Amino acid sequence: MRRRTEPPGLTLAERKRQLVRDELGDAALRLLARQGFEETTVDQLAAAAGVSRRTFFRYFASKEDVVISFVSVVGEELVAELEARPAAEPPAVAIREAVKAVTVEHFAENREKSVALIRHTLRIPALRARFAERRDLLRDDVAAALARRCDLAEPTPRLHFAAGLGLLAFDVAIQHWAEVDGHADAAVIIDEAFAEAGKAFAL
Amino acid sequence: MRRRTEPPGLTLAERKRQLVRDELGDAALRLLARQGFEETTVDQLAAAAGVSRRTFFRYFASKEDVVISFVSVVGEELVAELEARPAAEPPAVAIREAVKAVTVEHFAENREKSVALIRHTLRIPALRARFAERRDLLRDDVAAALARRCDLAEPTPRLHFAAGLGLLAFDVAIQHWAEVDGHADAAVIIDEAFAEAGKAFAL
DNA sequence: CCTTGCATGACACTCAGTGTCAACTGCGGC
DNA sequence: GCCGCAGTTGACACTGAGTGTCATGCAAGG
Numbered sequence: 001m002r003r004r005t006e007p008p009g010l011t012l013a014e015r016k017r018q019l020v021r022d023e024l025g026d027a028a029l030r031l032l033a034r035q036g037f038e039e040t041t042v043d044q045l046a047a048a049a050g051v052s053r054r055t056f057f058r059y060f061a062s063k064e065d066v067v068i069s070f071v072s073v074v075g076e077e078l079v080a081e082l083e084a085r086p087a088a089e090p091p092a093v094a095i096r097e098a099v100k101a102v103t104v105e106h107f108a109e110n111r112e113k114s115v116a117l118i119r120h121t122l123r124i125p126a127l128r129a130r131f132a133e134r135r136d137l138l139r140d141d142v143a144a145a146l147a148r149r150c151d152l153a154e155p156t157p158r159l160h161f162a163a164g165l166g167l168l169a170f171d172v173a174i175q176h177w178a179e180v181d182g183h184a185d186a187a188v189i190i191d192e193a194f195a196e197a198g199k200a201f202a203l
Numbered sequence: 204m205r206r207r208t209e210p211p212g213l214t215l216a217e218r219k220r221q222l223v224r225d226e227l228g229d230a231a232l233r234l235l236a237r238q239g240f241e242e243t244t245v246d247q248l249a250a251a252a253g254v255s256r257r258t259f260f261r262y263f264a265s266k267e268d269v270v271i272s273f274v275s276v277v278g279e280e281l282v283a284e285l286e287a288r289p290a291a292e293p294p295a296v297a298i299r300e301a302v303k304a305v306t307v308e309h310f311a312e313n314r315e316k317s318v319a320l321i322r323h324t325l326r327i328p329a330l331r332a333r334f335a336e337r338r339d340l341l342r343d344d345v346a347a348a349l350a351r352r353c354d355l356a357e358p359t360p361r362l363h364f365a366a367g368l369g370l371l372a373f374d375v376a377i378q379h380w381a382e383v384d385g386h387a388d389a390a391v392i393i394d395e396a397f398a399e400a401g402k403a404f405a406l
Numbered sequence: 407c408c409t410t411g412c413a414t415g416a417c418a419c420t421c422a423g424t425g426t427c428a429a430c431t432g433c434g435g436c
Numbered sequence: 437g438c439c440g441c442a443g444t445t446g447a448c449a450c451t452g453a454g455t456g457t458c459a460t461g462c463a464a465g466g
Contacts, residue, residue, distance in 0.1 A: 013442095013444085017444085020444095041420090041422085042421080042422065042423085051445080052446045052447075053422095053423095053446090054445075054446065054447080054448095055444080055445060057424080058444080058445085061423090063423095092405075128336055128339065129333055129336035130332055132332065132335030132336045132339045133328065133331055133332035133335045133336075136335045157379070158399050158402060159403075160375055161372070161399055161403035162403045162404065164371040164374075164375070165403055165404055168364065168367040168368070168371065169364070171367075172364065176360070196360050196361050197364045197404065198404045199361060200362075200364035200365045200367075201295045201368055201401045202295075215464095216413085220413085244451090244452065244453090245452080245453065245454085254415090255414070255416075256415090256453095256454095257414075257417095257454095257455090258413080258414060258415075260453090260455080261413080264454090265453080265454075
């Protein structure tokens with residue numbers, strides 16, 4: 001691998017790579033928003049960023065990946081946020097606060113773009129499938145993060161449920177937020193969703 | 204499982220169609236179990252059932268569909284079961300009992316085949332994605348069914364959470380059941396999962 | 407007997423995704 | 437400077453999923 005010059009920052013090559021990836025992602029989202037997902041070919045996405053089709057696939061594993069990768073960034077930050085919460089906090093609170101933090105940071109601060117992205121994802125079956133898959137995998141990661149907080153090697157079933165519930169609340173909240181065009185306080189919506197979720201089984 | 208109640212009002216053509224579909228499904232599952240999902244082409248699936256590639260796609264929308272269609276049958280029955288529960292029952296109980304009923308009926312009675320199917324689905328990314336998508340859509344259906352039970356036109360957010368929680372418990376339970384090769388009482392596993400789920404947010 | 411409707415197979419086509427190879431790019435060592 | 441090295445890229449070819457179209461065959465019903 002890279003054992004040569006590893007300066008505190010990133011290699012030139014690495015930064016270049018990130019630049020291409022960003023450009024590819026931006027161009028793709030712009031084009032997809034205008035043309036629709038299914039109506040746009042990978043050739044067009046590649047051309048929009050000025051690279052070859054083959055290069056596109058060197059940066060994104062699939063056409064869906066361009067859209068979904070934005071989602072998985074949020075997932076990674078959710079786990080990071082969760083690990084940064086004080087260890088004394090009960091799991092349910094930790095998840096809620098972590099979800100709130102990433103929501104405000106990622107969605108509320110990019111209202112228009114996020115709303116378009118969420119809508120697109122929910123409407124296109126292929127994207128919805130990939131999104132659901134990511135969330136599924138994320139549940140395992142979140143459960144694992146919760147287990148680490150409790151000094152456990154393996155997450156208990158209950159932690160799996162806590163993770164699932166948290167993501168469910170996240171999901172419902174985000175969907176609701178997108179439905180009102182993002183014209184609502186994201187933090188409040190998250191809090192309400194978690195409050196509702198807590199009551200759902202007391203029915 | 205595939206002995207379906209056939210109302211006497213079915214055309215010959217319709218029964219023939221069902222026959223072809225069953226044959227296609229059975230042959231596909233056999234072949235996929237032996238060769239693996241990604242290693243098997245649609246041509247092979249079609250040939251195994253003695254039809255053309257084109258005909259395969261007239262019965263299943265995609266390669267994933269052959270596997271997932273078995274799952275969606277379970278989903279439909281879950282909704283039906285839910286609607287058959289007494290209206291006085293609280294939502295949480297109704298879901299639990301409906302889930303228990305379909306689990307026992309569909310999985311426990313076809314242990315070996317079901318375990319193989321679940322394992323396959325969880326291991327293959329493409330299948331996992333489609334499965335997650337189906338479950339997502341099913342959540343809406345279950346929420347709608349719950350709403351109908353309460354004489355509501357639209358499901359409340361809380362009913363959405365109840366549906367999500369129920370399916371989450373279903374999911375965790377089935378996964379666990381498959382992990383122990385189906386050597387466990389499905390009804391008990393479901394009950395335990397729901398009990399755990401109820402406590403998850405009391406942490 | 408004929409016709410109408412349906413299922414099928416054959417064929418062609420688009421497009422996603424992958425493997426391979428040759429050309430080009432800095433970038434450090436000699 | 438020159439060389440080699442590692443990484444990026446584009447060109448090309450190939451597999452395989454999924455779709456549109458059309459001609460054929462076949463059963464039912466007049």
